[in-house]
Amino acid sequence: xKRLLIIxxxxxxxxxxxxxxxxxxDTQMVTMVGIEGDSEEVTVNYGFPAVTDSSLEIxxxxxxxxxxxxxxxxxxxxxxxxxxxxxxxxxxLTEDAARYRVYDFLDNFFRIPxxxxxxxxxxxxxxxxxxxxISGDYSKFLNSSESYSKMINTFHQxxxxxxxxxxxxxxxxxxxxxxxxxxxxxxxxESGKPxxxxxxxxxxxxxxxxxLTVDEGxxxxxxxxxxxxxxxxSYEVDVDGEKVPILLELVDNKQxxxxxxxxxxxxxxIVVEAEEFAHGPVYKGEKQFNELEDQLGKLIEExxxxxxxxxxxxxxxxxxxxxxxxxxxxxxWKKGNWNDTFADMEIDASVKLTMERSGILE
Amino acid sequence: MxxxxxxxxxxxxxxxxxxxxxxxxxxxxxxxxxxxESWFVFFxxxxxxxxxxxxxxxxxxxxxxxxxxxIMYAGYWxxxxxxxxxxxxxxxxxxxxxxxxxxxxxxxxxxxMLAVVLSKPSTAVNLGVILIPLIVIFILFVSxxxxxxxxxxxxxxxxxxxxEFRKAVQPAQLPFVGIELYLLFRLMQPEKVGFRRLFLYxxxxxxxxxxxxxxxxxxxxxxxxxxxxxxxxxxxRSQEVTFVERLDLFFIYxxxxxxxxxxxxxxxxxxxxxxxxxILYYKKIAVWxxxxxxxxxxxxxxxxxxxxxxxxxxxxHGIFGVALPAAVIVFNKIKGRTNxxxxxxx
Numbered sequence: 254x255k256r257l258l259i260i261x262x263x264x265x266x267x268x269x270x271x272x273x274x275x276x277x278x279d280t281q282m283v284t285m286v287g288i289e290g291d292s293e294e295v296t297v298n299y300g301f302p303a304v305t306d307s308s309l310e311i312x313x314x315x316x317x318x319x320x321x322x323x324x325x326x327x328x329x330x331x332x333x334x335x336x337x338x339x340x341x342x343x344x345x346l347t348e349d350a351a352r353y354r355v356y357d358f359l360d361n362f363f364r365i366p367x368x369x370x371x372x373x374x375x376x377x378x379x380x381x382x383x384x385x386x387i388s389g390d391y392s393k394f395l396n397s398s399e400s401y402s403k404m405i406n407t408f409h410q411x412x413x414x415x416x417x418x419x420x421x422x423x424x425x426x427x428x429x430x431x432x433x434x435x436x437x438x439x440x441x442x443e444s445g446k447p448x449x450x451x452x453x454x455x456x457x458x459x460x461x462x463x464x465l466t467v468d469e470g471x472x473x474x475x476x477x478x479x480x481x482x483x484x485x486x487s488y489e490v491d492v493d494g495e496k497v498p499i500l501l502e503l504v505d506n507k508q509x510x511x512x513x514x515x516x517x518x519x520x521x522x523i524v525v526e527a528e529e530f531a532h533g534p535v536y537k538g539e540k541q542f543n544e545l546e547d548q549l550g551k552l553i554e555e556x557x558x559x560x561x562x563x564x565x566x567x568x569x570x571x572x573x574x575x576x577x578x579x580x581x582x583x584x585x586w587k588k589g590n591w592n593d594t595f596a597d598m599e600i601d602a603s604v605k606l607t608m609e610r611s612g613i614l615e
Numbered sequence: 616m617x618x619x620x621x622x623x624x625x626x627x628x629x630x631x632x633x634x635x636x637x638x639x640x641x642x643x644x645x646x647x648x649x650x651x652e653s654w655f656v657f658f659x660x661x662x663x664x665x666x667x668x669x670x671x672x673x674x675x676x677x678x679x680x681x682x683x684x685x686i687m688y689a690g691y692w693x694x695x696x697x698x699x700x701x702x703x704x705x706x707x708x709x710x711x712x713x714x715x716x717x718x719x720x721x722x723x724x725x726x727x728m729l730a731v732v733l734s735k736p737s738t739a740v741n742l743g744v745i746l747i748p749l750i751v752i753f754i755l756f757v758s759x760x761x762x763x764x765x766x767x768x769x770x771x772x773x774x775x776x777x778x779e780f781r782k783a784v785q786p787a788q789l790p791f792v793g794i795e796l797y798l799l800f801r802l803m804q805p806e807k808v809g810f811r812r813l814f815l816y817x818x819x820x821x822x823x824x825x826x827x828x829x830x831x832x833x834x835x836x837x838x839x840x841x842x843x844x845x846x847x848x849x850x851x852r853s854q855e856v857t858f859v860e861r862l863d864l865f866f867i868y869x870x871x872x873x874x875x876x877x878x879x880x881x882x883x884x885x886x887x888x889x890x891x892x893x894i895l896y897y898k899k900i901a902v903w904x905x906x907x908x909x910x911x912x913x914x915x916x917x918x919x920x921x922x923x924x925x926x927x928x929x930x931x932h933g934i935f936g937v938a939l940p941a942a943v944i945v946f947n948k949i950k951g952r953t954n955x956x957x958x959x960x961x
Binding site for chain 1: 651710711712713714715716763767768770771834836837838839842848849852853855860861863
């Protein structure tokens with residue numbers, strides 16, 4: 254009987270090899286997907302590596318349908334191989350498409366078990382096709398999902414924008430206490446190379462059309478505590494009546510959100526390293542250092558206040574203040590639509606900056 | 616000759632039987648009703664597990680396994696086996712083996728179950744041991760999501776109305792399913808079970824299910840629970856690890872093994888009941904039971920049946936886990952009848 258058990262248990266585990274095998278030559282491993290369209294018609298671009306006689310090239314298939322599912326079916330019918338999204342790395346969504354209920358485009362990706370939900374999502378400006386077929390000298394380098402993945406890693410590592418994968422995007426879209434913010438990329442007209450344009454703000458399920466600048470996006474990652482390993486900010490400080498540029502790198506970031514009635518305060522305690530400054534006027538001793546800290550703290554505070562103003566204008570709580578309100582301040586939460594409440598709230602930031610080190614011994 | 620098991624074996628069997636299939640699916644229906652408060656509902660209800668099992672320990676001798684009681688429990692556990700396997704095969708079919716014929720999967724699971732019940736009792740008693748490392752690995756996998764948890768998802772608490780709370784209690788009962796097996800397993804265990812041991816088992820059971828509830832609740836948005844019935848698999852799917860591309864598929868195999876052992880334990884319990892009814896030559900019955908199991912399961916591997924079973928199981932559990940044991944124990948206590956001298960043939 255034990256022998257029978259030994260045979261049957263592994264047999265059950267190996268079942269998928271009999272009927273559910275997918276032979277590599279019969280499948281197209283889709284690594285990039287782009288979606289454009291509206292609630293009536295969807296156009297989907299699939300990018301996948303294709304081996305030619307001498308090299309590996311990226312091929313694309315364009316498909317149309319009333320829904321994403323229909324477009325995918327159309328693509329499958331026209332392709333000689335089965336499109337397999339289990340290796341998808343990037344999902345592009347055009348800015349125009351994102352103005353519609355975004356989840357409707359993503360539902361199929363999100364819920365079908367075989368699909369990969371850790372693919373990154375980005376918004377694109379201009380023609381979607383351009384991101385799949387980049388011309389010029391960069392084409393070989395850029396025309397692959399891995400190159401885009403590297404680009405995304407850079408965005409994240411240097412805290413240039415908030416970065417989310419498909420799973421996180423869907424979770425935030427359904428979270429009433431926080432709004433989504435995604436990187437927006439564009440093709441640089443001169444170089445033909447994709448670059449970060451800013452951070453797009455969502456309100457509920459739809460893209461507002463409002464985009465934060467790269468500097469604002471950087472501050473947003475700091476406010477959300479989602480910064481990458483490097484976050485650098487550049488400011489101009491006044492030292493002895495002289496304007497001096499200074500580059501700061503974030504070392505530590507602690508924040509506390511206080512909510513009192515319809516007033517919210519964001520207390521930010523940040524520790525930075527003054528990474529680069531002109532030798533001479535900036536660093537003249539402890540007193541000078543303290544003055545610099547105050548000055549820089551105020552400058553960052555002003556920038557954060559401006560950023561919050563932009564978020565409120567767009568009615569997009571990309572910071573996630575709503576999560577705290579929902580948890581601890583039910584009276585405010587139940588007042589009505591959170592996006593409207595957020596837009597009307599009085600939110601002040603206060604920054605306490607500590608310059609812990611100078612990055613240079615002397 | 617009676618089958619004797621140690622306390623450790625008894626609690627291991629009980630834990631495997633109680634976790635089995637429900638740990639991946641009890642969260643969604645509960646969270647859909649109780650929202651952020653679902654952990655609190657389960658916390659309150661879960662505390663009742665200790666007095667529940669303590670009462671079983673205190674009065675198990677008065678739960679006399681008469682023939683009608685044996686038949687009723689055999690039917691109930693057979694239903695549990697069928698509905699759990701139906702849910703399991705349905706999930707496997709959607710998630711991992713879409714092209715594999717469901718009948719084949721059921722036959723293989725039924726074959727393992729049959730092999731276990733036809734083996735010596737020690738096979739079923741010790742089968743759970745192989746799951747211990749797998750359960751530890753599984754908990755580690757789930758724990759990898761800790762950095763993505765949103766703790767504010769667990770608040771506010773204390774806003775549910777009595778009606779909502781009562782509604783939420785139904786799915787929150789699912790982890791209790793199988794507790795009545797204690798009444799049977801306890802007969803195979805001759806020593807008195809101290810309160811400390813009972814508390815330890817309760818603590819492990821409670822911590823396990825609370826963990827399985829809090830992680831998905833703090834990981835996903837509340838509205839996402841309307842989109843999928845098994846949040847644990849979705850949670851594992853979204854974990855990026857270097858050693859395997861899809862953690863969820865890895866988990867599916869752990870879950871498959873876990874489920875097979877679970878149904879084998881329930882089948883083992885049914886066979887023990889045959890012994891209590893004085894049926895010593897049970898092998899033929901076991902084969903027919905497996906055939907019936909395969910046929911019955913085949914007809915419940917669909918979405919409607921899975922959803923229906925998930926809805927009715929808490930009610931049936933209320934009868935077999937609470938009401939019937941209470942009635943039988945009270946009745947026999949008054950009559951002064953006990954299980955004394957009842958042996959379970961091996």
